[in-house]
Amino acid sequence: MRTIVKRHTDPDRAQHRRDQVLDAAAICFARSGFHGASMAKISRQAGMSAGHIYNYFASKDAIVMAFIALRVEHINDRLGNLGKQADPLEYMCAEIDAIVDKHLAPAFWGMALEIFAEAARNDTVAAALQAADTDARERLRALIVRSRAQRGLAADQHTVDGRICAMRALFDGLSLRMLQDPGVARDDLVDACRIALRALLLT
Amino acid sequence: MRTIVKRHTDPDRAQHRRDQVLDAAAICFARSGFHGASMAKISRQAGMSAGHIYNYFASKDAIVMAFIALRVEHINDRLGNLGKQADPLEYMCAEIDAIVDKHLAPAFWGMALEIFAEAARNDTVAAALQAADTDARERLRALIVRSRAQRGLAADQHTVDGRICAMRALFDGLSLRMLQDPGVARDDLVDACRIALRALLLT
Numbered sequence: 173m174r175t176i177v178k179r180h181t182d183p184d185r186a187q188h189r190r191d192q193v194l195d196a197a198a199i200c201f202a203r204s205g206f207h208g209a210s211m212a213k214i215s216r217q218a219g220m221s222a223g224h225i226y227n228y229f230a231s232k233d234a235i236v237m238a239f240i241a242l243r244v245e246h247i248n249d250r251l252g253n254l255g256k257q258a259d260p261l262e263y264m265c266a267e268i269d270a271i272v273d274k275h276l277a278p279a280f281w282g283m284a285l286e287i288f289a290e291a292a293r294n295d296t297v298a299a300a301l302q303a304a305d306t307d308a309r310e311r312l313r314a315l316i317v318r319s320r321a322q323r324g325l326a327a328d329q330h331t332v333d334g335r336i337c338a339m340r341a342l343f344d345g346l347s348l349r350m351l352q353d354p355g356v357a358r359d360d361l362v363d364a365c366r367i368a369l370r371a372l373l374l375t
Numbered sequence: 376m377r378t379i380v381k382r383h384t385d386p387d388r389a390q391h392r393r394d395q396v397l398d399a400a401a402i403c404f405a406r407s408g409f410h411g412a413s414m415a416k417i418s419r420q421a422g423m424s425a426g427h428i429y430n431y432f433a434s435k436d437a438i439v440m441a442f443i444a445l446r447v448e449h450i451n452d453r454l455g456n457l458g459k460q461a462d463p464l465e466y467m468c469a470e471i472d473a474i475v476d477k478h479l480a481p482a483f484w485g486m487a488l489e490i491f492a493e494a495a496r497n498d499t500v501a502a503a504l505q506a507a508d509t510d511a512r513e514r515l516r517a518l519i520v521r522s523r524a525q526r527g528l529a530a531d532q533h534t535v536d537g538r539i540c541a542m543r544a545l546f547d548g549l550s551l552r553m554l555q556d557p558g559v560a561r562d563d564l565v566d567a568c569r570i571a572l573r574a575l576l577l578t
Contacts, residue, residue, distance in 0.1 A: 341545050
């Protein structure tokens with residue numbers, strides 16, 4: 173009896189199968205777009221029988237939600253690390269090359285673009301993206317307000333929220349730039365992003 | 376004889392029909408994504424019989440190319456106007472509110488997001504986007520090099536290309552921000568974008 177229960181609820185195994193589905197979905201979305209990738213195709217790519225996928229995800233929306241949850245986890249890790257720095261604003265400016273490199277990597281933005289395009293027509297996906305963003309923004313705001321106030325810089329919500337939005341637009345936009353201008357010299361772009369970031373955070 | 380020839384080649388009428396197809400395609404892409412919108416569905420949306428659409432566009436790729444051509448036309452208009460200004464760099468900083476407003480409008484970025492997502496998996500679309508971008512970048516570079524040199528600012532290609540790329544990433548990224556943070560105060564965002572733009576263009 174115990175063995176049977178274990179077989180059905182083993183969390184490692186379930187997580188492994190969920191990861192398999194997410195890997196397969198990433199491949200199918202990249203190949204055919206969100207609407208071209210059916211649950212049957214994703215099952216097949218994951219090496220599962222057609223109905224099996226529904227044990228892990230109720231729908232394609234649920235798969236997209238899982239990708240958004242992964243994004244949230246990743247952002248939270250970064251924000252946790254940022255919060256441990258003695259000077260978060262200088263740290264961000266110093267780390268700009270790593271931030272740029274990450275946003276230029278197709279593996280990072282391929283799925284994000286698909287999710288953004290879907291959010292533009294799917295309120296459930298848009299709401300999940302926005303909830304994730306609100307959390308990240310509030311954590312980032314608290315860090316930036318404290319660091320700017322310590323420097324005697326304007327730290328009211330209008331100033332800080334506008335700058336957070338512009339900074340994140342710059343980073344999000346790097347992925348769209350790469351599609352249009354893949355030949356840009358990475359070092360030149362890093363230098364320019366650092367100039368924009370210093371102006372936004374440290375003035 | 377003349378009438379018959381005219382009926383088949385009247386450029387206004389053909390252009391009108393092409394515009395009808397593009398309007399219909401924008402609606403279908405927004406509803407179902409590029410891969411979910413078939414040529415048959417686009418025909419129906421445009422009020423045409425199923426095969427009729429092929430008189431105007433050979434494929435969905437050809438429709439996307441027409442959208443990219445419209446984008447190029449729009450960018451060329453803006454660059455033409457910028458070139459007429461006595462001080463193009465100050466003009467861009469002064470006009471930042473109009474640039475931000477345009478990039479925040481869903482009508483502007485809805486189709487762009489669809490095209491970007493498709494470019495990530497379709498080399499023909501990516502190549503067309505990149506060719507359009509190269510033209511715009513070269514025109515923008517010539518303007519910025521001249522204006523920066525007049526001010527005694529660094530105007531070498533490394534400096535200028537990095538800054539053009541960062542500036543355009545910021546603008547392109549505004550559309551992605553709007554999907555995630557639609558509540559941002561527009562005036563705060565305009566102020567922040569102006570700060571970043573002044574740092575990129577005028578320092």
